[in-house]
Amino acid sequence: MKPENLTMFNLSLCGIPPYCDYEAIRECWNTTIRDCSLCSNAGSDAILTYILLMATFIILGNSLVVASVLVIESKSRKTQDLVKTSLAIADMFTGLHLFAVCVPYIVLTPKLTFKELNDYVIVLRQSDLAKAMAPVLMFTYISSLYHLFYMSVQRFIAIYAPFTYRNQSRRSVSKHLAILWVILIVGSTFSLWESNYFQNFYRPEMFQFMTTVDPVAMGICIVLPYLVMSGLTFATACNARKRLQRSRSYRVDSAANRETSLLKVTFCMYLGFTVTVVPVVITNALQIGQYLTCDTVSVAIFATVHTSTLSGILNVLIYSAFDRTFRQTILKVSYRIRGKTESNSCRNSNNVRLRQFYARNHGQSTVKRVKSNDDVIKQGDVMNDVSKS
Structure with missing residues (x-):
């Protein structure tokens, strides 16, 4: 088919690789993207480098979080350590997903012509590969949201019902996390249960598979939990100072300081999630409302989607900045890796x-x-x- 005869009826490409001008579809229909003058090879290399670095940092950083909990003696582990480990494991799926899906398609795309890319998008729609990979992307989004939602509930209980919070057993928290993972699995695979209503397809502008965005489903699964989490977080922050001052009057300063530290960590994680993930929801809403068209959507989708991957490493940075126990356990891990004993390090200190x-x-x-x-x-x-x- 000649480029001048292309119409939206026979063209499945709306978004294209973000390092290409949209006019490249017509100009380079039978030319490989690598050789197209309207596409930037430097941009392709920069995207590949960014994804590789981000995936590596996410996996290594969250592996340190899990290792820092494992080096703590079983009797000394707290309930928040279980939540921290669960969130770190969920975040590692983000890095694995980048390695398994994004990297191969970033490498493959420049070797295709726009005609081949167009045919590729058509073939992959509702394919087995799309049905397998699209739920993984959905999981990476809602896993962070739902873990932070649970942490916000925990901080809310710690401030308003401290006796109930301190009497929680690790077994009960483990049950809560098990239920949370069931919700995550069901929520991320809803497109497979309603295959007639939702479709899974490949988006070349983000080098990933995704599910058709339904406003009602997005509101129930993402927007509503986020709004409730926001309300709990701000209600806890507004009342934390008063409650902690009352705790100090009863001479439990150590407990009060610990709760203050946990509240800071949770609030910073909430802000980090808002900055990195909420723009994805806004961009999709703009696309649904047709405020973003095919010639402008590619850069916006790629930027917001892959900026959201920063949430996978952001939590590790927050732990390092605000959690002294995390820093100490990381030092223990480093001592063990280097074959040094903790007693020698203490003597040197x-x-x-x-x-x-x-x-x-x-x-x-x-x-x-x-x-x-x-x-x-x-x-x-x-x-x-x-x-x-």
Whole structure:
């Protein structure tokens, strides 16, 4: 078929690779995308590099989260550690999905002509591959949302019903998480249960498979949980200060500080999810309302969809910034990987603190006399002063 005879009746391509101008469909109908003058090879390489780096960081970062929980003794693990592990495992699916789906299609696309790409999109519609991969993409979205929803409920209970929250057993939280995973699996595969109503297809502008977006389904599965989560998060934040001050009056400062830290982590994760994922919903709504047309939708869809993958690594960065226990357990993991014992690291840490103490109180001449671990052990009285300071 000649390019000048193309119409929307025989053309299945609306979105195209984001590094191509939409006019390239007509100009390069029988020319490979790599050789098309209206497509950027540098843009294709940049996209591939970004996806590879993002997938690697997501998998490695969340693997550290899981490892940090595993190194904690079973009796010392808290209920929030179970939630943290569950969310990390769910986030790792995002990285695996990028490796399994996006990377191969990013590599394949420049080798095709627009005619071949058009035929490819038609063949893949409602194919077995599309039915297998589209639910995975849906899972990556709602898994973060529903885990954060559960964490918001937990923080809400911790502020308004602290006795009930502190008496939760790990077994009950495990049951909650098991139910959550069942909801995630059912929610992400709804297109398979209603195959006559929903369709699974390949979108070349995002190099992924997705399900047709229905406004009602999107409102029930995504928008409504997000609004409820927002209400719980802000209600908890508004009342947290008053409740925590009351807790301090009963001399439970450590518990109050721990709840404050957990609330900060949850609130930052909520903001991170909002910044990275909500634009995807807005972009799809604009496309449904036909505010985004075929010649403008590609860059917007790619940018929002693949910016949302940042949520998979953002949680790890938040833990590193606000969760001191996470940082300490990561150090334990690094010591074990390098074959070092924790006692040696503690002794080295005490050495540093002792030298700092001498530098502050006795000058550099005294520091020079404290050279070995034996010297440190002999300074028993000084060590007591250091521990008190």
